Amino acid sequence: MLNQIELFTAPASEAILQRLEERLKERNIEAVIVDDGEEARRIVQEKVPAGAEVYSGKSKTLQDAGIIDLIHDSGRYDALRPRYMKMDRQTQAREIRKLIGAPDFMLGSVNAVTEDGLLVAASATANQLGPYANTAGKVVFVVGSQKIVPDLDAALRRIHEFVLPWEDEQVRLRLPSGSFVGKILIIEREWKAGRMEVILVRKPIGI
Numbered sequence: 001m002l003n004q005i006e007l008f009t010a011p012a013s014e015a016i017l018q019r020l021e022e023r024l025k026e027r028n029i030e031a032v033i034v035d036d037g038e039e040a041r042r043i044v045q046e047k048v049p050a051g052a053e054v055y056s057g058k059s060k061t062l063q064d065a066g067i068i069d070l071i072h073d074s075g076r077y078d079a080l081r082p083r084y085m086k087m088d089r090q091t092q093a094r095e096i097r098k099l100i101g102a103p104d105f106m107l108g109s110v111n112a113v114t115e116d117g118l119l120v121a122a123s124a125t126a127n128q129l130g131p132y133a134n135t136a137g138k139v140v141f142v143v144g145s146q147k148i149v150p151d152l153d154a155a156l157r158r159i160h161e162f163v164l165p166w167e168d169e170q171v172r173l174r175l176p177s178g179s180f181v182g183k184i185l186i187i188e189r190e191w192k193a194g195r196m197e198v199i200l201v202r203k204p205i206g207i
Helices: 004-009 014-026 037-047 060-064 067-073 080-085 093-101 129-135 152-172
Strands: 030-034 053-056 105-108 112-114 119-123 138-144 183-187 196-201
Touching: 004 152, 014 030, 014 196, 030 037, 037 067, 037 138, 037 196, 053 067, 053 080, 060 067, 060 138, 067 080, 080 093, 093 129, 105 129, 112 152, 119 129, 119 152, 129 183, 152 183
Parallel strands: 030 196, 053 105, 105 138, 138 196
Antiparallel strands: 112 119, 119 183
16 A cells, blocks of 8 residues: 555556546546656647747646746747746736736646546645636646546645645745645636646656
């Protein structure tokens, strides 16, 4: 029997991945299984056309896959995060909110996905959760197979007991205060066909 750390870090079996792919499709969410971050990055480049407006949520998964570099540094896309990070959050808060509130393409990850296809994402600021849920034109998630958990209870435990301590430690390297779980989004089904896609990565990637 897996201990808690193993439960939240071990890659899922091929059988679980294949079943999850089908469960996601039943929920009107496109899904594809790839071997590693390099393959995930290649699919993202195929899915997102050159010149597209793209907002990427803060994500170690995207960073580890090289997708952050692809979006922000390649010059291929209209990347919104570098633009808003240069803006003054005190005097330009309204402009920032509108800039990132409804991107054409939203890239990110989730903190957990249940074996029956519930996608669960937590955030302190929640600035990525609105685009995930509704306002982005298209959403692409990259999800390492270690994030697959048996059920919603395990997904919430993964967030509070595994992801939050890691994130809190990272935040404290830059700020005097740590992180916290501000809001949690649970995606059960997508309304619009083709709007949301999950790239499931066999090899563990991200946190």
